[in-house]
Amino acid sequence: MEYILQNNGVLVKGVTDLDLAQTLDCGQSFRWTQQGDGSFSGVAFGRRVSVSLDGDRFFIRGASAEDFEKYWRGYFDLDLDYGSIRKSVAALHPVLSEAAQYAPGIRILRQEPWEALCTFIISQNNNIKRIKGIVDRLCESFGEDIGGDFAFPSAETLAVLSPDDLAPLRAGFRNRYIIDAAQKVASGEVDLEACRTLEYEQARRELMKITGVGVKVADCTLLFGLHRIEAFPVDVWMKRALKTLFPGMTPADFGEYAGIAQQYIFHYSRMHPEVFENDK
Numbered sequence: 295m296e297y298i299l300q301n302n303g304v305l306v307k308g309v310t311d312l313d314l315a316q317t318l319d320c321g322q323s324f325r326w327t328q329q330g331d332g333s334f335s336g337v338a339f340g341r342r343v344s345v346s347l348d349g350d351r352f353f354i355r356g357a358s359a360e361d362f363e364k365y366w367r368g369y370f371d372l373d374l375d376y377g378s379i380r381k382s383v384a385a386l387h388p389v390l391s392e393a394a395q396y397a398p399g400i401r402i403l404r405q406e407p408w409e410a411l412c413t414f415i416i417s418q419n420n421n422i423k424r425i426k427g428i429v430d431r432l433c434e435s436f437g438e439d440i441g442g443d444f445a446f447p448s449a450e451t452l453a454v455l456s457p458d459d460l461a462p463l464r465a466g467f468r469n470r471y472i473i474d475a476a477q478k479v480a481s482g483e484v485d486l487e488a489c490r491t492l493e494y495e496q497a498r499r500e501l502m503k504i505t506g507v508g509v510k511v512a513d514c515t516l517l518f519g520l521h522r523i524e525a526f527p528v529d530v531w532m533k534r535a536l537k538t539l540f541p542g543m544t545p546a547d548f549g550e551y552a553g554i555a556q557q558y559i560f561h562y563s564r565m566h567p568e569v570f571e572n573d574k
Contacts, residue, residue, distance in 0.1 A: 295372060297362060303343070303355040304362045311376035313399020314347050320561050321422055322518045323403055324413050324429045325446075339365045339406065340438065340445035368404045371521075376401060376554070383555040386548065389539045390555060393562035400557045402523060407486040408479060409446045410519025411501070414511045415471045431463045432472075452476035471506030478504055490520050497522065517553040526552040534570055535563040 297306040318326040318334050326336035333346035333355075343356040343366070354366050367373065380398060384391035412432075417425050429446075436451055437444035453476040457469040465472070478484040484504060489497040494516075501512040510527050517525035526545035528536070536543060539559070548555040563569070 297359075299359045300353075303353055304357045304359060304366070306352040306354070306362075306372070307350065309347070309350050309352040309372060311380065311399060312347060312352065312370065312372075312401055313397070314345060316397045316399045316561065317370075317401045317403065318345075320400060320557065321417075322514075322557070323405060324417075324422070324426045325433075337433075337440070337443050337445065338369060338409075340440055341365065342440060342443045371401045371404055374401075379551050379554055380558075383548065383551050383558070386555070387540060387543070390548075390558065393558040394555075396565070397558055397561045400554075400561060402521065402553060402557065403518060404521050405519050406446065407489070407515065407519035408449050411475060411479070411486065411504075411507075411511075411515045412446075412449075412452075412472060414514040414518070415475060415504075415506060416465060416468055417514070418468060418471075418506070418511065428463050428465045428468075432460075432465075435462060449476045449479040453480035468506070471504070474505040475507070486520070489516060490522070494522065494524060517556075523553040524550055526556045531560055531563050532556065535559050538570055539563070 295306060295308040297304050314332075314334050315328065318336070319328060323336075325338065326334045328334050329344070331346070333344050335342070335344040341356070341361065343354050345355070346353050352370075354362060357366055380394045384394045413425065413429055416428050420428075433444040433446055436447035436455075438447075452473060455473060455476075457473050460469040460472060463469065475484075479486060484500060489500055492500060497516060497520075498509065498512045501507050501515055502509070510529055513525045513527040516522040517527060526548055528545065545552055545556075
């Protein structure tokens with residue numbers, strides 16, 4: 295993989311196993327919007343960029359070479375060999391092989407841990423469209439203006455607020471959870487960075503100190519915010535998928551790349567509801 299600096303962004307050559315729609319519109323991040331030309335625009339790390347893909351040529355408009363190395367190379371997980379991982383997980387089960395072939399371009403984004411935690415708190419009992427609306431209102435209300443768009447507000451910014459201050463977000467019961475998370479992260483009571491290296495169950499317990507954070511939100515935070523790719527979040531779709539498509543298997547059976555396997559299964563299940571027609 296090599297990249298060259300152009301006058302309006304960075305062109306990365308030799309990118310494989312990446313599909314922007316499968317990666318950016320699959321429910322792991324909520325700040326990307328697909329444009330009419332197939333590109334996606336979004337905000338991460340307090341920076342707005344647009345990204346497009348033409349074969350193995352990946353263009354990040356609005357990024358400098360320094361930004362690419364510091365933020366976007368890692369964000370899109372460009373140094374991990376997803377082709378080899380896909381072959382490895384596909385060998386675990388015939389249905390997983392089919393799911394991996396159906397969406398081979400899914401990658402696990404390396405998001406900011408606080409943003410991932412906060413957005414997956416918002417995601418509880420919610421749908422993607424509504425989650426995006428709440429996240430947009432959160433950023434517009436409390437995030438730094440970055441020239442026509444808004445950065446995700448820091449834990450420190452939100453920690454001084456009350457749940458009532460978040461009423462305009464229309465997030466309901468989640469307001470209290472967001473403020474509790476902000477206060478515990480800002481104070482250091484919950485150490486997000488430590489969760490990168492803690493033993494997995496200990497990292498999960500660390501996150502579950504936060505009011506309203508259960509196993510599913512903790513696992514999503516670990517997978518999408520801290521790149522713990524052994525995480526296997528289980529929601530309603532995944533419970534049905536495990537029961538119907540993988541009877542007798544548990545999340546532990548999917549191995550060290552369980553989180554990547556989970557994304558293949560999750561996307562496949564959402565796109566093939568007919569496989570659950572006889573599910574009781």
